[in-house]
Amino acid sequence: YGSHTCGATLLSSLFALTAAHCVTEDDGSDHGKTSASASLSVLIGESRLDFDPSNPSSECSGLVGVEEVIRHPNYSTTTLANDFALLKFAKPRPEGCMRGVPVLDDEPTVASPGTLAVVAGWGRTSPDSASTQVYPVQSYSVTVPVVSRANCSMAYGYNMPGVMMCAGVMEGGKDACQGDSGGPLFIPSASPFCEPSTLIGVVSWGNGCAAPGFPGVYARVSAMRSCIV
Known part of the structure; x- marks a missing residue:
């Protein structure tokens, strides 16, 4: 709690979709630099940011670590075109937790x-x-x-x-x-x-x-x- 920056959408047991500008750092280029995956985590299955990690609302909810950040190769920091990025989880989510995935x-x-x-x-x-x-x-x-x-x-x-x-x-x-x-x-x-x-x-x-x-x-x-x- 206190470090929320962006939203994302759960796509599968291993991936979530977010905006590339959420995981891009300025390096002076139009493409920018990909944020380090170790600095990121994804909150899944909770509607409140102040949830208690020791008492999640279900076995499918909680914070998930990110292993890899994959930005669209043609993302532009100038125009924000192709503003997509995939977040690959460090561990796959249980298949029984995929209800509601669009x-x-x-x-x-x-x-x-x-x-x-x-x-x-x-x-x-x-x-x-x-x-x-x-x-x-x-x-x-x-x-x-x-x-x-x-x-x-x-x-x-x-x-x-x-x-x-x-x-x-x-x-x-x-x-x-x-x-x-x-x-x-x-x-x-x-x-x-x-x-x-x-x-x-x-x-x-x-x-x-x-x-x-x-x-x-x-x-x-x-x-x-x-x-x-």
């Missing part, structure tokens, strides 16, 4: 404009850095609609590349924020006990948090699925 979006049409998706994490609940509640102890989620690339490009005055996607309400008020980076943007399953949710994006960047006229920008999973699986 499927990866493999078609751009799944996340068409207007589709409602959920973004979740332990990020700031206020864009004001002086807020007394900078990082919440409890994880939160919010539902936002997917925004077309054309509208997102217009909002940012930037031709949004296909490896990115946007989601948010144009009037502001709902968004991911600092601390949510690397976390999931997913389409919930209509039958959660029978079918998995669909992971469509990874929290990447934006203009502040929940600012009117600026939806959040995400790394598009369908564009990179072949590199992830």
Whole structure:
């Protein structure tokens, strides 16, 4: 507790997906330097950052060490294009602990404009850095609609590349924020006990948090699925 930096999504017994910028250190180059795996751990199966490690909520929850960090080879610190990284666990998770793992979006049409998706994490609940509640102890989620690339490009005055996607309400008020980076943007399953949710994006960047006229920008999973699986 006290060292939370980014979110991630459990993909399998050995891997989680996060944003490359979460595991990149500045070395003066456009690609940056990969963070040391020994400095990282992943919290799995807990909704609170102040959980007691000696008393996890289930046998499937707790902190997991990271053995290897694999960033996308074409990640750019300048544009944040290809903002993906895989975290390989030091030990595989029990197969019985894989319930709730999402499927990866493999078609751009799944996340068409207007589709409602959920973004979740332990990020700031206020864009004001002086807020007394900078990082919440409890994880939160919010539902936002997917925004077309054309509208997102217009909002940012930037031709949004296909490896990115946007989601948010144009009037502001709902968004991911600092601390949510690397976390999931997913389409919930209509039958959660029978079918998995669909992971469509990874929290990447934006203009502040929940600012009117600026939806959040995400790394598009369908564009990179072949590199992830």
